[in-house]
Amino acid sequence: MVTKSTGCLLxxxxxxxxxxxxxxxVGGAALSANLAxxxxxxxxxxxxxxxxxxxxxxxxxxxWLISFIFFGVFSVLAYSLYAHRKSRGHxxxxxxxxxxxxxxxxxxxxxxxxxxxxxxxxALVNMRDTSQPDLTVKATGYQWKWGxxxxxxxxxxxxxxxxxxxTQEQIKGQAPKGENYLLDVDRPLVVPVNRKVRVxxxxxxxxxAWSVPAFAVKTDAVPGFVRETWFRxxxxxxxxxxxxxxxxxxxxxxxxxxxxxxxxxYAEWTAEQKVLMAANVEDPNKxxxxxxxxxxxxxIYLAHCVACHQVNGSGLPPAIPxxxxxxxxxxxxxxxxxxxxxxxxxxxxxxxGAQLNNTDLAAVVAYExxxxxxxxxxxxxxxxxxxxxxx
Amino acid sequence: xxxxxxxxxxxxxxxxxxxxxxxxxxxxWVTTTxxxxxxxxxxxxxxxxxxxxxxxxxxxxxELMQPGIQFVTPxxxxxxxxxxxxxxxxxxxxPAFVGFANWMLPMMVGASDMAFGRxxxxxxxxxxxxxxxxxxxxxxxxxxxxxxxTLYPPLSVQxxxxxxxxIFAIHILGMSSIMxxxxxxxxxxxxxxxxxxxxxxxxxxxxxxxxAFLLIASMPILAGAVTMLLxxxxxxxxxxxxxxxxxxVLFQHIxxxxxxxxxYIIALPAFGVVSHVIPAFSRKPLFGYTSMVYAIxxxxxxxxxxxxxxxYVTGIPLTGQLYFMYATLLIAVPTGVKVFNWVTTMWRGSIxxxxxxxxxxxxxxxxxxxxxxxxxxxxTAVDIQLQDTYYVVAHFHYVMVxxxxxxxxxxxxxxxxxxxxxxxxxxxxxxxxxxxxxxxNVAFFPQxxxxxxxxxxxxxxxxxxxxxFNLVSSIGAFGFGISQLMVLVVVFNTLxxxxxxxxxxxxxxxxxxxxxxxxxxxxxxxxPPPFDNSRAHG
Numbered sequence: 001m002v003t004k005s006t007g008c009l010l011x012x013x014x015x016x017x018x019x020x021x022x023x024x025x026v027g028g029a030a031l032s033a034n035l036a037x038x039x040x041x042x043x044x045x046x047x048x049x050x051x052x053x054x055x056x057x058x059x060x061x062x063x064w065l066i067s068f069i070f071f072g073v074f075s076v077l078a079y080s081l082y083a084h085r086k087s088r089g090h091x092x093x094x095x096x097x098x099x100x101x102x103x104x105x106x107x108x109x110x111x112x113x114x115x116x117x118x119x120x121x122x123a124l125v126n127m128r129d130t131s132q133p134d135l136t137v138k139a140t141g142y143q144w145k146w147g148x149x150x151x152x153x154x155x156x157x158x159x160x161x162x163x164x165x166x167t168q169e170q171i172k173g174q175a176p177k178g179e180n181y182l183l184d185v186d187r188p189l190v191v192p193v194n195r196k197v198r199v200x201x202x203x204x205x206x207x208x209a210w211s212v213p214a215f216a217v218k219t220d221a222v223p224g225f226v227r228e229t230w231f232r233x234x235x236x237x238x239x240x241x242x243x244x245x246x247x248x249x250x251x252x253x254x255x256x257x258x259x260x261x262x263x264x265x266y267a268e269w270t271a272e273q274k275v276l277m278a279a280n281v282e283d284p285n286k287x288x289x290x291x292x293x294x295x296x297x298x299x300i301y302l303a304h305c306v307a308c309h310q311v312n313g314s315g316l317p318p319a320i321p322x323x324x325x326x327x328x329x330x331x332x333x334x335x336x337x338x339x340x341x342x343x344x345x346x347x348x349x350x351x352x353g354a355q356l357n358n359t360d361l362a363a364v365v366a367y368e369x370x371x372x373x374x375x376x377x378x379x380x381x382x383x384x385x386x387x388x389x390x391x
Numbered sequence: 392x393x394x395x396x397x398x399x400x401x402x403x404x405x406x407x408x409x410x411x412x413x414x415x416x417x418x419x420w421v422t423t424t425x426x427x428x429x430x431x432x433x434x435x436x437x438x439x440x441x442x443x444x445x446x447x448x449x450x451x452x453x454e455l456m457q458p459g460i461q462f463v464t465p466x467x468x469x470x471x472x473x474x475x476x477x478x479x480x481x482x483x484x485x486p487a488f489v490g491f492a493n494w495m496l497p498m499m500v501g502a503s504d505m506a507f508g509r510x511x512x513x514x515x516x517x518x519x520x521x522x523x524x525x526x527x528x529x530x531x532x533x534x535x536x537x538x539x540x541t542l543y544p545p546l547s548v549q550x551x552x553x554x555x556x557x558i559f560a561i562h563i564l565g566m567s568s569i570m571x572x573x574x575x576x577x578x579x580x581x582x583x584x585x586x587x588x589x590x591x592x593x594x595x596x597x598x599x600x601x602x603a604f605l606l607i608a609s610m611p612i613l614a615g616a617v618t619m620l621l622x623x624x625x626x627x628x629x630x631x632x633x634x635x636x637x638x639x640v641l642f643q644h645i646x647x648x649x650x651x652x653x654x655y656i657i658a659l660p661a662f663g664v665v666s667h668v669i670p671a672f673s674r675k676p677l678f679g680y681t682s683m684v685y686a687i688x689x690x691x692x693x694x695x696x697x698x699x700x701x702x703y704v705t706g707i708p709l710t711g712q713l714y715f716m717y718a719t720l721l722i723a724v725p726t727g728v729k730v731f732n733w734v735t736t737m738w739r740g741s742i743x744x745x746x747x748x749x750x751x752x753x754x755x756x757x758x759x760x761x762x763x764x765x766x767x768x769x770x771t772a773v774d775i776q777l778q779d780t781y782y783v784v785a786h787f788h789y790v791m792v793x794x795x796x797x798x799x800x801x802x803x804x805x806x807x808x809x810x811x812x813x814x815x816x817x818x819x820x821x822x823x824x825x826x827x828x829x830x831x832n833v834a835f836f837p838q839x840x841x842x843x844x845x846x847x848x849x850x851x852x853x854x855x856x857x858x859x860f861n862l863v864s865s866i867g868a869f870g871f872g873i874s875q876l877m878v879l880v881v882v883f884n885t886l887x888x889x890x891x892x893x894x895x896x897x898x899x900x901x902x903x904x905x906x907x908x909x910x911x912x913x914x915x916x917x918x919p920p921p922f923d924n925s926r927a928h929g
Contacts, residue, residue, distance in 0.1 A: 040840075041857065041860075042844060042860070043840075044844075059776070062770060066764075076734055077734050080734070080738050080740075081737070081752070084738065084739055086741040087743070090742075092674040092899075094675065096675070101735075102679055102682045102732075105731045109724050109727045110724050113720040113724070120716060120770045121713060124713065124772045128709045171459055172459065172460060177458060177459070179855075181854055206549065209704060209779060211779075213776060216772075216775055218776070218779075220705045224633020225638070225640075225706065242847045242850070243847070244704075244779040244780075246538065246543070246546065248537070249466040251465075251469075252465065252847070252850030252853070316466075318551070319532075319551055346548060346549070
């Protein structure tokens with residue numbers, strides 16, 4: 001999901017030229033293999049909800065209508081281009097008005113559009129009806145991943161983040177692309193089949209959009225606001241979509257994956273998640289040792305921080321500061337914890353206090369303070385993070 | 392009968408280099424208040440910007456040729472797609488039609504020049520600094536804005552100084568457009584030759600009259616939106632930030648209140664050109680002049696009432712979605728009337744297929760396709776599936792490129808003899824047309840399929856099922872891009888072969904511009920020409 005560059009024009013050219021040849025070679029081989037099993041996908045994805053079927057039907061009707069208009073108009077035009085050409089000796093008529101015909105081709109299209117508007121209205125009213133859901137989940141857009149939280153039923157309280165699972169090697173062409181290239185996540189949203197699922201969307205930073213074409217669902221995720229949509233999946237399976245509102249550099253790398261399972265499997269999954277969450281409940285009073293904490297912190301860093309600050313901590317200055325050798329990171333602990341907890345307004349630095357618990361936040365801060373050329377030797381106890389929350 | 396341009400007027404003796412001769416050298420172009428000179432500058436500027444914006448699109452299509460990231464980083468890709476659109480809309484297509492307006496409107500209405508010559512000069516000369524500001528934002532730390540041309544906050548609030556440069560460039564471009572619009576309205580309303588009532592005015596004048604009002608009403612709105620963005624970025628306001636009591640979606644409402652009339656600002660002059668070319672090469676008057684005028688006015692008016700069809704999935708209330716769907720469907724009616732009228736103009740005419748007519752036919756065919764996909768997008772329940780996918784990208788390239796650009800080419804070939812005094816090579820023109828037509832469709836038709844299949848827009852890399860059509864589209868894009876270099880070949884070949892053009896090279900052409908010699912003298916219609924009432928429309 002990340003490649004290294006400042007984004008500044010003057011610096012990307014040499015790097016790109018160097019990798020182009022390699023990329024072309026590997027890409028070319030992959031492409032010829034792809035063409036052999038080419039998909040040529042050209043239509044709406046198979047609908048698995050009633051809404052998606054309605055959308056597909058409406059689209060089919062519209063295709064018939066516009067094809068009719070197209071062939072109607074252009075067969076007349078084509079005939080005219082043939083029969084009324086000067087080279088065939090056709091003499092130009094000089095008529096230039098006909099009020100009756102004008103009225104006809106104003107009124108008839110108007111009537112056609114009224115006819116089109118009726119089923120369109122019905123479909124939309126249906127799509128906006130989020131009443132009486134069986135389950136409500138919240139999808140929060142982050143730069144650049146989704147966070148899910150179950151709000152009702154047995155699953156209430158289950159929350160996790162859903163991060164792109166495709167590796168950098170695949171993206172850069174250094175490894176063959178998997179079957180669900182760019183459409184795979186580590187932890188999908190799991191919902192039961194044949195149940196009305198209400199999805200609330202919001203964002204922690206910029207506008208994203210949560211979309212699953214097979215459900216005909218697409219709703220913006222607007223920071224500071226909660227939008228809602230719904231779906232009732234009629235078939236078990238795994239359904240994939242992508243973020244659908246430009247949200248920054250990795251907009252193309254934060255897919256939406258929904259796994260629709262039987263009631264039984266959903267109940268099992270819910271119980272399993274709750275057990276895992278209980279096991280992971282942190283003890284904010286635990287006292288960590290440096291080596292153990294740094295190891296844990298590295299995992300957190302790789303999951304949450306590399307997209308911007310890079311594996312080697314060099315960042316993407318000036319928009320994204322380097323952490324390696326940073327005055328803030330090697331300076332007073334409170335300032336460092338504060339900025340990770342609360343973010344920095346007006347920049348892409350999010351408030352990770354909302355995403356990470358005290359243990360994980362303390363660990364990642366400790367990792368940064370003891371990685372690369374930073375060797376502060378500092379340990380950060382979760383209790384220190386907890387004490388700073390809300391300040 | 393046309394007025395001699397060497398007539399002597401009292402009070403003119405003090406002016407620089409008159410009696411038909413402009414000053415020499417670069418100073419001529421810097422200080423000119425002559426509508427022909429200014430029109431020429433607009434046209435060269437727009438073509439240069441077209442090549443720059445086109446090169447950027449080829450960066451995008453090169454990256455999209457295969458899945459994976461090969462050439463550019465995702466953040467640079469976003470900068471390219473943002474600048475590509477801003478340059479094409481504000482630097483290429485809008486100035487191109489303003490160039491046509493400058494060259495042709497005074498001659499079409501029988502006026503000696505535009506109403507405000509010095510302001511006209513300023514309108515043009517604001518453009519190069521704005522273009523430099525916009526393109527050089529790429530060199531700034533953090534690069535250019537990477538938000539898409541729509542500049543939505545909060546993402547645009549995160550951007551670096553490149554965003555501020557884009558905002559200032561937009562302000563300057565807007566000022567240029569507003570001043571140009573004032574000039575056009577005043578010229579058309581006040582300087583028509585006696586006998587030329589509004590309902591006898593050429594269609595290109597009508598389209599520009601309505602377009603100018605759209606510009607005056609909508610450009611200040613854009614200025615407001617980007618200024619609010621600027622203050623949110625730097626001066627502590629929260630217009631678009633929920634944390635401060637604002638709303639990111641407010642920006643979208645303000646932007647699209649400008650943005651939708653903007654696309655008709657681009658389309659209406661294109662309609663005007665086509666309304667001249669089709670009758671000329673059918674040797675038949677434009678069918679339904681009155682309803683064509685009403686259609687233009689209706690389109691102009693309704694264009695202000697449909698903006699939120701760009702916002703169907705933002706969470707606006709159901710009532711809003713329904714209203715905007717109905718209003719958007721409604722705008723198809725006058726647009727359809729225009730298409731039917733153009734076809735009927737040709738019906739039982741005596742048609743020939745010189746290059747201007749080919750491009751006008753290309754416009755008719757392809758703009759209609761774009762309009763029909765617009766109808767599909769208007770249906771909210773379907774738009775849910777297509778919003779922010781390549782279906783939208785295909786739609787607007789059909790109407791803007793195959794529509795507006797092809798119309799501009801039609802106008803270029805149609806009026807080039809008048810401007811230069813020489814005929815272009817018909818063979819080269821045909822090559823330009825056919826290459827453009829074929830490669831355009833190869834580039835953009837597959838994008839409908841990509842959108843239907845679910846490929847989002849504004850992504851530098853894509854899932855495997857989108858591979859094949861992306862490859863086809865990229866090949867088409869490169870072919871189309873290279874074909875546009877033919878414009879330079881045609882223009883320079885025209886000036887080289889020096890095949891003299893008569894005052895009216897096109898048998899069926901109508902209008903006052905064809906009553907002056909080719910090339911048109913530096914000053915035309917210094918006395919208002921007599922206007923023959925019976926031959927009403929241009």
